[in-house]
Amino acid sequence: MTGGHPDLPREREHLAGTIDSMTRRILQLEDGLQDVGADEDTAFVQRLDNEAEAQQLSVHLKAPYFGSMLVRARGRTQRLYLGRYPYYDPQGAFTVSDWRSPVGQLFYTDAVAWDKGEIHLKRQLDVRDRELTALTDLYVRGEGAAAAEAAREEVLVRRLSEGATSGMRDIISTIQPEQAALIQAPGTRPLVIQGPAGSGKTSLLFHRVAYLAYEDRGDGRLDPKNTLVLVPNRVLAGYARRVLPDLRIEGVTVATPDDWMTEQLGLNAEVTDKTLTLLLGNADREVKRRAWLRAKALGDARMLDVLRESILRRYRDTLGREAFETTVTAAEHDYTLTYDAARLLALLDHAAASSLLTGVREAFTRRLVERAWQDLHASGVPESAYRAVLAQLEHDAARLAQRAFRAASPITEVRRLLREPGELAASARGILPDARVRALLTPDPAAHLPTARTGSVDALELPLMLAVKAVQEGIGRKNARGAAAYDHVLVDEGQDLSPLLYRLLADVAPRGAVTVAGDINQGIHGYRAVSFWTEALDQLRVTPDDQVRHLRRTYRSTRQIVHLASGVARSFSRDEAQEAEAVPRDGQNVEVLEGGPLMERAARAVRAAREAGFENVGVIVRHARDCETVARALGERDIDAAPIDTEQKRYAGGVVVIPPNLSKGLEFDAAVIVGADTASYPHDVEYETRLMYVAVTRGMHALWLLPDGELHPLLRQPELVG
Template sequence: MSARSPLDDERDHLAASRAALRAMRADAEALDIRDVTANWVNAEVLASEIGLRIKSLADLAGTPLFFGRLDYSEALDEDGEAGHRFYIGRRHVHDADGDPMVIDWRAPVSQPFYRASKQDPQGVELRRRFGYEGGELTAYEDERLSDPAEEAKTSALLQREIERPRVGPMRDIVATIQPEQDEIVRSPLSGTVCVQGAPGTGKTAVGLHRVAYLLYSHRERLARSGTLVIGPNRSFLRYIEQVLPALGELEVKQATVDELVAHVEVRGVDGAAAAGIKGDARMAEVLRRAVRSGVRMPTEGLVVVRGSRHWRVPVYELEEIVRELAGRDMRYGSAREALPQRIAHAVLVRMEAAGEAPDDRVQNAVARTPAVKAVVKECWPLVDPAKLVLRLLSDGDFLAEHAEGILTPEEQKEILWERPARSVKSARWSAADAVLIDEARDLVERTGSLGHVVLDEAQDLSPMQYRAVGRRCSTGSATILGDIAQGTTPWATESWAAALAHLGKTDAVVEELTQGFRVPREVIAYASRLLPAIAPELSEATSVREAAGSLEVRLAAPGGLDAAVVAACREALEREGSIGLIAADARVPALAGALAEAGLTHLAPGQETSADARLTLVPASLAKGLEYDYVVLDDPAAVVDGEPDERTGLRRLYVALTRAVSGLTVVHAAPLPDLLATAAAA
């Protein structure tokens, strides 16, 4: 009989852990909640929570239950973990006696797995990493942190996991989180963190893992207040949607900014100039003035009849009440609700002076009288946010009155509709108009705040969009993710300080990630040639990956660009992993035809790749945030020319160049942009 190996022991622990997880799920499924709740509502809530618990205890096929192990030294440490052994995984698993078999990666005891080093072992004697193939444990690798004689080296298993080909949606990085990423992930809930991250630094994954960590650490609080992930488009959200469920978090909602402010149907499109003005923070003051413009001073006194008595409030006192409310920093709707109560209180003062003893019920009754309602209607009329914005964009005089000293006459003319709409439903609202309506709604009635919001690709938001997001976390915290160099909208932010001010999070901590883990060093160096033109203030990104032959630049024969691109795609398909063909939006139809004629099946962004369909044709405008093992980039000059100005075009090109995680082939017919042509020549 052959001796058992350590790998056999680890496989036994994996099998036992999976059996324990199945038992935990069976226990949850067997719970009898009959007669344990006071009413059917509580029963429904409890049943829903148990259902989520059962779902979270699923043993996902192909997903390792644990990926690491920590062995603490026998010497007593301050946390009392001496001599203990912990397996680190995606969720907590315990045996029938309640003893842990796998520790959740978010637990404090798991932190040394990510941060311990030979310089600071944190009481850990041995750190073991596990390698898997299709969910089966196949290898392990040890790092003895307490042995100064052992040379520190890069983990081969860690490197293999980082470089593993990606087919399908984004994966979690829980097994490969680096110390600088872990610090951000475990930032406290009370603080807002802004992550400036170069391509391939894992900023999106860091933001998602921070949500998972916060839900673990503050579950009850965030269950009440809610969490939200905001992405640039639906394709991006579909790409990342499986990360949190894989970590056991099933209740985090996702949305785009446009979906957050979807109070009207968007059917129109603004030009760049109009969209820029509508997205400017100055529009907030224009809207504030417009919302308050309906407030009027009373023209006569008030008489309230109760029984045989008449109670009079003179006009000057009503005016004082209206002025006082108008001068307070209150939502328009809240002030309108307070006005009848304030008037009623003035009536009650007179009642008390006359010897009566009215109570709150009398005050509420007075506030509902026709006379008081008439004063409220005259002085503080209802405001419909959509109708208000409709009037601003349709009525030049109304806009001029409230934009005076804020917008120039030329700017006012730019945002006025050429054909005024007759109603809210018939108006051809743009995406920027919807944000204005959202601002107006908040001026009338406060927007509800969530406990935590993650905003990804934040560099592309306008100041008014930042304000819309900020309203959703005004009493909560946020994780802001982005890269100034990848800002491709005309209103893209030039500094995080300005963006955070618009969000209302000026005290946020800004962290910069420059160490890439997925984009090959040769590719990121090539793309970084554009930084002096697009973001000279940023540090150049580096990468831990050295992939030989990861970058190739090809000049197509005259008239043969489509054929050269198809040939590059064929070559990429001979390799393992996903392939993205990125092209200027205007080139997509021609390339789709060329691929079809060549018999190459291709997908659209957001469609899930498979073994039979690994090639995705990606318009450059939708490439941001996506990753592919191999990228074929069609004609860089066309990508640049597809944008309204050269700087925005170069930023769009920077995004396209940095989507590859294993190899990049650039195929061009037109001359390359100067900075890249210099790099190619070098």
């Protein structure tokens, strides 16, 4: 509540005092008073620090905090204020604590006690442009859980009723208990999150990075510069990067899975997906079935072992014709060491089991040098000669490895193996089930489809190529010792990654330091991706107790939109994707505009959305090729709309025309579905139905359906459609 709250005058006075204290601090920093008397170099560094602090404080001056807690600890009662950016007031009265601090995290949960004390009050403070606009007590000691839940819901609904922005939704002030539990989960155990559209998964991932990167976390703190976040497309990558400065995390690598893999491979190539083209364009069900099974087999996590066996088979053959001989001089004596092929092959087998961060060639070379030094030292070479002997051993071992391990490029290796059924079958025997081997040996049903004139790789090939590189050379290394490339890896829309890619990702971060979020219902690449979350978790698992975690509520859309979307999802939903529970926020009924020219109806829907106060409107068309045409048609009707038809284009708010695959992770005040019919989304193709589900879940407050002909049968829900 606001106007009648007895603490409102005191809270307004405290806000004014905090702003005044922060303003004085900003002026002090800008005047440079802190570097008086320092030497020139120290003064320069101090000025940079002052400038950065002043800039941060200036950003948060309009809303220095969002909540407070009355805490009883060690016999004292004090009030703590929580904000996005911490501020220390030398006098103590106007200090703001970081939302990520241990006591700050209690604000988001139902907990009211911790090892140092007890919480007597949790209070939400909505501050806008230096004004306290709303005050709500989330918890008051002595009141029941129902009152606390109702208060938190009141704040949430109020916040969700606001308009969408061109950046990611800021959830710091309204993180819900179910979200807080996942944000605060240990970074040393794999976290796989299933959540419906609009459950805040993308925002949760970035807030989790901020939480795990909190300065006071000590040894468990991750470095944002060593953090990898994978998102489904470049539009969302650009969209996501703009939220990072507000969360005070910089340097995070944000990329699409394809971009990350091509960067690891050093490729500058277009990524195509011929299997998808075939599945959508070929009417022969048997051909589709074979293509689907083949794609599933190629994405199997055990393909890493198949590729490893194929490569090692060739390495064993060449190494079996080699011998290693080295002569070193130490203490005026020459020492000669010789290993025959059998000894070398034993070292190779030992090296082959090492980390993917290293690669077989380097692991073998290192093991050979270690073994050779041990044997030479045992035969009399003194410890004092270690450095000189090591240099000679490394030189001789490298020459042997160069002769024995002449590796083809990952592209050549993968394509050669896929063209040679005999070797493929021999390498897969005992690793893959017979059905998977038969699927691999099936000639590619999509081979006849045209490819790009310039260099290109197929989406099915990329994880295989990365696996080859991992076996041969290693992937993602941060240093020569093979330390993990990333402190943590986070994956958004993880339902569209293959089990093989998850197996590779598990090795570029410390064991268990992987967070995955997604919605099985939004999976649009089931033919080459996980079918169930356990397929991902099995590659990341640290203990048998690791389980998939669930978000059940959707915070994005109104009750009407959520219920309509749930009806679409029921047609293909799996058990592990539980039906979304809508926040009790009502809006207008979903509107269907039928009859008359399609573009006239589209223009009418956009105008209606703008007149209702919706600034950001997503006009969603089935195909990217239609974006320019629709945007031009809207322009001819005095509506400025930006087409986003490629991943290179940036979403900056306003009216945009976008296909559903590029809209994943984005949200709009209102969504207009141009082509809400079976011609655009054939009802007998699950891929198309999943895309339609993505489309109808983009709108926060309003949704217009514009069929070209009859409305799609899954969208006919009279109680929700006006």
